[in-house]
Amino acid sequence: MSDGKRLAVLGAGAVGSSVVDLAAEYGHEVVAFADSSSAVVDADGIDAAATLERKQSAGTVGDDDPDAALEADYDVLVEATPTTLGDAEPGFSHLEAALERDRHVVLANKGPVAERYGDVRALERESAGEVRFEATVGGAIPIISTVEDLSPSHVTAARGVLNGTANFILSRMAAEGIDYEHVLAEAQDLGVAEADPTFDVEGTDAALKCVILANVLSEGEREFTLSDADVEGITNVPGSALELAAEDGRTIRLVGEATREGIRVGPRLVPQNAALAVTGTRNIAQLETTNAGQLNLSGRGAGGPETASAVLGDVGRLD
Numbered sequence: 001m002s003d004g005k006r007l008a009v010l011g012a013g014a015v016g017s018s019v020v021d022l023a024a025e026y027g028h029e030v031v032a033f034a035d036s037s038s039a040v041v042d043a044d045g046i047d048a049a050a051t052l053e054r055k056q057s058a059g060t061v062g063d064d065d066p067d068a069a070l071e072a073d074y075d076v077l078v079e080a081t082p083t084t085l086g087d088a089e090p091g092f093s094h095l096e097a098a099l100e101r102d103r104h105v106v107l108a109n110k111g112p113v114a115e116r117y118g119d120v121r122a123l124e125r126e127s128a129g130e131v132r133f134e135a136t137v138g139g140a141i142p143i144i145s146t147v148e149d150l151s152p153s154h155v156t157a158a159r160g161v162l163n164g165t166a167n168f169i170l171s172r173m174a175a176e177g178i179d180y181e182h183v184l185a186e187a188q189d190l191g192v193a194e195a196d197p198t199f200d201v202e203g204t205d206a207a208l209k210c211v212i213l214a215n216v217l218s219e220g221e222r223e224f225t226l227s228d229a230d231v232e233g234i235t236n237v238p239g240s241a242l243e244l245a246a247e248d249g250r251t252i253r254l255v256g257e258a259t260r261e262g263i264r265v266g267p268r269l270v271p272q273n274a275a276l277a278v279t280g281t282r283n284i285a286q287l288e289t290t291n292a293g294q295l296n297l298s299g300r301g302a303g304g305p306e307t308a309s310a311v312l313g314d315v316g317r318l319d
Contacts, residue, residue: 005315008032008069010094011080012055014304015108019078019311020048026312034069038062041072070097076315080108088115102128106314108135108307114208117215118223132314137209138162140306141299143285147216150289157288158213159257164281164302165193165200166234166254171279174242174251202233203265206256213258232266245269251277
């Protein structure tokens with residue numbers, strides 16, 4: 001376990017706020033914190049409770065410009081701004097700025113490692129800083145660190161149910177025998193689905209996670225982006241399909257698979273008693289290995305404190 005680190009946290013959504021809230025519990029201190037319009041910087045450590053309360057009441061975390069957090073004196077940059085596709089900005093530029101200062105970077109933002117993996121690794125090679133990104137795949141579930149421990153060369157495939165929103169919808173459709181639109185509305189009311197659920201229900205989120213896993217498995221021999229993934233979502237799965245599957249002892253899950261050859265995401269028939277038939281918002285990853293057989297890792301694949309635990313786990317792995 002590393003000594004305590006000084007963290008700069010960019011992004012004040014559920015994950016970034018939870019990192020600020022929990023950092024001290026893991027032996028670290030937050031010296032800078034920024035949302036999209038403001039920042040608070042304190043070399044002695046910000047007052048986490050007061051800052052989070054201000055964000056709730058006033059909508060800003062501080063009185064400084066957001067750039068002040070990036071320029072602060074920190075050991076680790078925690079990049080928790082929203083994932084963007086294509087050029088992965090502004091997350092990629094934040095990562096680049098930190099590495100150019102020989103600082104470490106821990107990503108919760110999928111964009112840089114899903115869309116610009118080769119660029120990230122090239123910058124890392126030129127820096128004394130290290131890039132870690134456990135939190136980008138599967139929330140609290142230690143998928144990437146498990147692949148690292150096994151050695152990527154000994155993992156032949158990673159597959160799983162990696163989006164809680166889609167899984168909740170399919171689980172409810174199967175349990176209640178009701179159609180997609182009705183369950184989606186329920187999921188939105190419960191806060192399980194976003195007002196615009198496109199990223200989740202069309203398979204994009206699961207695909208990004210599989211792209212990251214494919215990049216890790218490939219160890220730089222080949223670079224994958226979202227454009228390399230074969231993706232189908234759940235919006236066209238009728239309730240009748242789940243009923244027919246149930247008659248045969250099976251169910252339907254949105255399953256993603258990553259190998260060194262490519263990425264596929266889509267609805268798949270799985271036995272009702274199989275490991276992949278997780279229910280509700282739970283996620284599961286299956287790793288196929290050359291020497292350890294099949295490993296199943298299951299748990300909470302999203303949520304502020306859950307994903308923050310993965311971020312802070314990565315911080316603890318840094319020298």
